[in-house]
Amino acid sequence: MRPISPVLRSQVYSILYGAIALFLVCSLILYPEQAFQSSLKGLKIWWEIVFPALLPFFIASEILIGFGVVHFLGVLLEPLMRPLFRVPGVGAFVLAMGLASGYPIGAKLTARLREDGLISRTEGERLVSFTNTADPLFMFGAVAVGFFHDVSLGVILVVAHYVASLLLGILMRFHEPNGPSTPPPPADSSFFLIRGLRAMHRARLADGRGFGQLMGDAISTSIKTLLIIGGFIIMFSVVIEVLGRIGITNLLIAAISPLLLAIGIPTELSASVIAGLFEITLGAQVASQVPAHVDISYKMAIVSAVIAWSGFSVHAQVANILSKTDIRYGPYCIARLIHGVLAGWITFIAWEPIQHYLVSSKMTTLPVFLRALPAPEWSEWSIRIHWGWCILLLLGLLTLTATLWERIKNRYFKDSL
Template sequence: MNLSKIKTILLALGVTIMAFSMILFPEESFNASIRGLNMWWEIVFPSLFPFFVISELLIGFGVVKFMGVLLEPLMRPLFRVPGVGGFAWAMGMATGFPAGAKLSTRLRQEKQLTKVEAERLVSFTNSSSPLFIFGAVSVGFFHNPRLGILLAIAHYLGNFFVGLCMRFYGKKETRKYKQKKSLWMIFHQAISSLHRTRLINKKPIGKLLGDAVISSIHTLLMIGGFIILFSVINKLLYQLNITLLLAHATEYILMLFNLPKQLGVPIIAGIFEITLGSQMTSQVSAASLMQQAMITSFILGFSGFSVQAQVASIIAETDIKFKPFFMARILHGFLAAVITYVFWKPFAEKFHIVSGNNAIPVILQEHDLWWESTLHLFVKVGPIITIISLLVYIYFFIRNMDSTK
């Protein structure tokens, strides 16, 4: 029996087990689905949709090309990607998963990136959003908003180092780049690129907006499906005791790093889905806050199979390989955990992470309240934004169908 047949049998067996598990545990499966739907409905959709639409419009109007020329002297020497990668990097940090993959794919489709450059770029432009790190993880799970400062620094700094490491990927590729240009020449070239892109793209504004809405919501519906699916899978794995079995295998690794074995289950849960893994990590009383922060940083860096499946689905539209992204996620997880450990002592003292609310500077108290109120605002307003956006999507979709008849 060859490897391909074995793979087919294992995949069929896995799907069959999941199907029977959903029949055996209908209530748990339903609750897990609702949990995933609420995450998408309240937080993911309203936070990502505006950025996705604006990104599509910025690409269509040539603004990304303009920024790319300006950022070329920074991005090319550091990460060996064109300047347009700076836009994907910034939007990925601001909006969270999987915006970096979405933008990298679009830039590859626009032929603004080579295959290797796109694989480099997608590896370090996908990260958790500040809203998720501060709002969901720090406030929602740990009830400690100041912990988010350290988690965010470890996460984004880790991603920066991943980008530096990935510059050595595809080493044999050569591309000429002239570094010696005056600021005026760079700016003039950027303006020319902006104008050229606008002239090439002859779509009217209404058509561009409609296409941006349709493309964005298609992607967000796919993301929602993956979030719900992996929420159910994670729950079923726990019900079948597979999570506990895998957690036992991690105990020896945890002992090597002097970490409590109780963190094994949260790690396995986080490997599949970051939200549940982060939540379970915050509930392990046997671990210190520093140990919980390290594991949470690893989970955020690895991103979980749920996010990785979303990225794999998005980049499948191009010739971008998934393997470099997967290896980068492993590297990011370990780098973020190490950075958390190294920075823990100075940050814990400076930002009063461990101490309660006693003798906290006013500026930090305001910081705490801002993230808490932002999270509550998204939970309250998010579903309304989602419904309105879906109605707009239906309008543009019907209009596009009528125009093609």
């Protein structure tokens, strides 16, 4: 079979893109009122949740990079990140910020590290695959409490999501094994904190910007990125509404139902899978409205898979962010599929043990205060900063352990190993 010529492929893409654009415009003309209302809904989500939640993190991350704090963490966490994930130590900063703040800050920081030459293209593709994750406050507040009215379900979602993410990071270390890598830091016998401080000082001098200029640049860059993210959220809100109005959503549900039935998942969850294919919040909401006769473990497995997949809305945001670098979107998309499968599978097999533990330890009665919080509290950025510091502290402890082991091994077991 003769391969398709590049010219013909380009012409097919042009026709396809033109047809999609024409279809979208015609749909907006046919359903102007629905498009307007869904646009307002997307705008409200962006303005009340996404913008205040991500803006402080975007600004803080730009300042930390400018002042060399990322280089400091890179030196400290090099013994942990490179052996485990085959990425430099600076990747730990992206991991901590991504876990604490959620989509799409992991992609944003990965692209920034690539622009600064701190990671290679291959390392960037590995890093963004497992650091661009959902944040715990979304899984606890919006999904567990907001949709399912049971905060204990958030424990299962968080455990499955992050265990699957770390497993994915270990799997992605085999991505392009012969790909280019950044060189490790030069050998230095001085104390690792001293080496980190030196790296931070050199990075700050190389940047050269004062606090005022750095703050202004950070705010400008962050707001520009958030405006793009807001545009994607609003546009996909409209697209989802229009697809539902013209019946395409029902066709997709009918197409996916036999597949779910084949793998033992109730077909009542087909609508949540299709909704989550486009947007994670909508997918989780639809799953929470599935009739009660469907076992809750199946619902949570689908929700967990949907959150890990992250939806086409987040995918579009990530593709836009990565387009400014040579990091490819393809490996990220494949990684999202793997993450979704892993998260759903872990949720299903860990359902009984975690539920048994929560009931036996009476942990389900502890977070009662979450039920009394006002609706937007789950996105409070100060709580996200607390999560970020906790994650950095955990990574620091793991790194300290790895460093001490390296010193002990080199001193006492060098000849035997």
